[in-house]
Amino acid sequence: MCKIEAFPIIEELPFRGLSVELFANIHNEPFSFFLDSSEGKFPKLGRFSFMGYSPFIILKSVANNIIVTEDTKERLLKGNPFHLLKEILYT
Secondary structure (H helix, E strand, O other): OOOOOOOOOOOOOOOOOOHHHHHOOOOOOOOOEEEOOOOOOOHHHOOOOEEEOOOOOEEEEEOOEEEEEEOOEEEEEEOOHHHHHHHHHOO
16 A cells, blocks of 8 residues: 555644634524534544535535536436545645
8 A cells, every 4th residue: 555645634723612603603604614613522632623615626426426526517327425535635
C-alpha cells in the first residue's frame, strides 16, 4: 500500500466565545454545518469544533447510487461513496 500525504483544509480562528455564537454568523449559508466538540462526558475530546459552509463538492448517496454536485452540475455514479470521497480528496 502506498502512503498518501494529505493536508487538512482548515483554518483555525482565534475566538474566545461559545462556538454556537460563532456558528450563528454562518448558519444561513448554503450547506452550513457545525460539528460541536464534546465538553460534557468526555472533556478531553472537546478541544475543537468544526464548522463550514458552501462546499466545493456535494455527495449524496443511497446504497450504491451517488449523486455528485459540482458547480450546479450533477452526475450520477454507482459505487461505494467512501471510495469516491477518498479518490476526490487524494487526487
